Amino acid sequence: MGLREAKMERTRRFIADTAFDLFVAQGYDDTTIEQIAAAAEVGTRTLYRYYSTKEALVVTFVENGLDAAMDAFLAQPDDTPLAGALHAVIDSVEHTISANPARLLALYEIFDKTTGLRAGLADLCWSWRQRLAQEILRREDGAGDVLFAALTAASTMNVIEVIVQTWTVNGGHVDVADIVRAALELLHSKAIPVPLPPAGLVGSAS
Amino acid sequence: MGLREAKMERTRRFIADTAFDLFVAQGYDDTTIEQIAAAAEVGTRTLYRYYSTKEALVVTFVENGLDAAMDAFLAQPDDTPLAGALHAVIDSVEHTISANPARLLALYEIFDKTTGLRAGLADLCWSWRQRLAQEILRREDGAGDVLFAALTAASTMNVIEVIVQTWTVNGGHVDVADIVRAALELLHSKAIPVPLPPAGLVGSAS
DNA sequence: CTGCCACATGGCAGTCACTGCCATTTCACC
């Protein structure tokens, strides 16, 4: 990597970190792009070349975690059982949480106090889910069911969201591993109800 | 209902419909609030009193559908099995789709062409899911598990999203009922994998 | 070492979503 790219990578990180600190200190809405740019010692125009949106300055942190999770999934050979490959994803998330709990809590406090930011977060999760569904479908090599892939990806994304949310709501005082175990056991025990008509007609026809 | 409220309700509807038509005709981004306000024969300031956001002008249609689904759930007595009550939700969604397929397709074309809108949609789904989780928890009357409620609500929301997405992706040419049946059968058959460690350690300890 | 070129930077003007404030209009009720 050239000196040039390295420097850009550094400023990129610096901008996000600076913005993060400002958001924590004085809130997201009350922090202008100009302030961030000034604090990060760049012009606003340059800032926008690194992060195309104010939202992106916050979302990027979650994005990094999700990217890592996706990498963990892709690192599994295609012939490993799907359940195992998905576990690698959850494992990655668990690792990300434990790696820097304080930062994650601060991050989610920002999200919590700024309703407008939730949209960006939700969208990120949505995109990630779409990508996971695609990768699952690729593993099955065309033979797979689109519906199956979509539901599996969605289910996995849910577990992640529920884990992170439960952990953050408890202020990070609960062991992540415990939450993960509880959630997975709940899913594995088939205790989650499926919407079914009262008479239980599904599956009887056709 | 007074004459006043009736008129406001009419303009409210008219504004959204006008905006919808403009979005379809010339795209979301290329339509300004001023244009919408002019076409709907109101001042921009008034328009913002009806819809606090440009996004809201589109999202409101989905919101109406989800509200109906929530009402269908709440209409079920608390002593009906949860699976049955959740089926009422899916049933409501199915009904909403069949009620006006063309409009739904046009709506999702707007969403599709405007990446920035997905965020608002994702956020709406997120809020709805939160609310459903709360209601599920209320049904269990405090005795319920928070994790259980969250996962069940998320799973239900997934089914809805996957159904609608599958239907729209196929251009509405597939029977909604078929998709619903396929998705529910897939879930009911327990074919959706749960992320598990390779050795299957979950549940052995404790 | 030096000049060259591609590219990163930053300033400036402009657009547009959105908001607070205030004058005006409208209508339900007396």
Next chain:
DNA sequence: GGTGAAATGGCAGTGACTGCCATGTGGCAG
């Protein structure tokens, strides 16, 4: 018909974001 509350709409202002262009800087060839 008058009156008060509520709806309306205009206006000025803020801040996110963009296109354009001038400037500066680092990597590379000579």
